[in-house]
Amino acid sequence: MLRLLEGPVWIFIGVIISAWSYRTGVGRFNEPGVGFVAFAAGLFIIGVGALVTVFRRPEQQKLKAADATAPTRFLESAPFKLTYTLALLLFYALFLNLAGYIITTFVVLFGLFYNPSGRRWASPLLASSLSVVFTYLVFEVWLKSQLPRGIFPWW
Numbered sequence: 001m002l003r004l005l006e007g008p009v010w011i012f013i014g015v016i017i018s019a020w021s022y023r024t025g026v027g028r029f030n031e032p033g034v035g036f037v038a039f040a041a042g043l044f045i046i047g048v049g050a051l052v053t054v055f056r057r058p059e060q061q062k063l064k065a066a067d068a069t070a071p072t073r074f075l076e077s078a079p080f081k082l083t084y085t086l087a088l089l090l091f092y093a094l095f096l097n098l099a100g101y102i103i104t105t106f107v108v109l110f111g112l113f114y115n116p117s118g119r120r121w122a123s124p125l126l127a128s129s130l131s132v133v134f135t136y137l138v139f140e141v142w143l144k145s146q147l148p149r150g151i152f153p154w155w
Contacts, residue, residue, distance in 0.1 A: 011053070110128040
């Protein structure tokens with residue numbers, strides 16, 4: 001039942017964010033106001049919610065009795081995934097300045113990309129490495145914003 005409400009809930013959240021940001025002042029595209037980025041984010045969330053609602057797979061629309069009674073593994077349970085993600089975000093917040101952007105972001109992204117039931121290391125390693133390199137180039141080199149250096153002060 002919760003899967004059926006997933007898309008509409010995201011649409012509702014996006015509408016609320018867009019409405020509040022519109023009230024703060026969106027401005028124009030060439031002169032953005034305070035709420036411009038939040039308004040764009042709200043529209044993005046509305047779009048994602050619409051996609052989730054429209055392109056729902058048939059097996060997600062029908063709850064099967066066998067799936068409801070099938071035993072789930074601990075690593076695939078929702079409470080474990082939520083706790084694991086929150087622990088990674090807490091790790092990121094605590095160690096970003098200490099270990100630096102590159103190391104901390106790589107570890108957290110690897111943890112988010114890794115699927116314990118898949119047991120494959122190459123894809124998460126490649127995805128987290130490319131993500132760190134790309135974001136480092138965009139923010140540090142192109143935009144010249146200083147990212148936390150951590151234990152490597154020469155970066």
